Amino acid sequence: MLQKFSAYQWDGIDVLRYKEDGSPFRDVTRQVLFHGAPDIPCEWRYFEVGPGGYSTLEHHEHTHWVLILRGSGRCLLGDRIADISFGDRIEIPAWQWHQFRATNNEPLGFLCLVNQARDKVTLPTEADLAELKKDPAIKQFLEEE
């Protein structure tokens, strides 16, 4: 089945709240492009972060496969901050801290593939945050408003 794309939305696919669990984030939407198939036990989602927005800083057991589909920004991957833009490919392994930020006055949109059966995300404790912020670049990245 073909579902046409226009302006970063797809026919018949709802634009959803990014999260419903009270996690901190700013200006992020979620669309579920594929919910699973008999032989593909995965979900393939599209997330879009508005200019100045950011996804939740989190980590978890499950793997993320990410491909940037729109715009540019920066992301934290473990102890590294990287510039990201259209087409970049990112694999986030188990328990790596990560956050996506639309830092360039444009939306940052990305595809993200996960298993259907996955653990809930874990947010950083105060101690985790203090440890991450020992790196001045990470401190600046996380505190940017």
Place this chain on the structure above:
Amino acid sequence: MLQKFSAYQWDGIDVLRYKEDGSPFRDVTRQVLFHGAPDIPCEWRYFEVGPGGYSTLEHHEHTHWVLILRGSGRCLLGDRIADISFGDRIEIPAWQWHQFRATNNEPLGFLCLVNQARDKVTLPTEADLAELKKDPAIKQFLEEE
């Protein structure tokens, strides 16, 4: 891990032959973006069809999840021919005949997700082709050179 994208190639990812099995196709390359993870038993590939090229006309048991990443063209999905362009989302269920063609004087590039464990593709028999070509639009689509 981040792998940067430039000109529809990715750092450290090889551009491969589309197929090695002698199936008919024209001017198609393959890059494997993700090979599988402990909790994602899938492969996420990028295929690119050069202008005037086409993928193999085939069907198989395994599901394809496709998202158009570059350019435009047309595809056959079962008994339907559709125009496709950047962002379009396609789910190809088990045993649906399909072929992608770069009919618009530009490359047609698409992401395609499959299970790692999958059946080999089946090519059409002469009888299958005759059945498909009963539809004049499909006949024209399949015979375009």
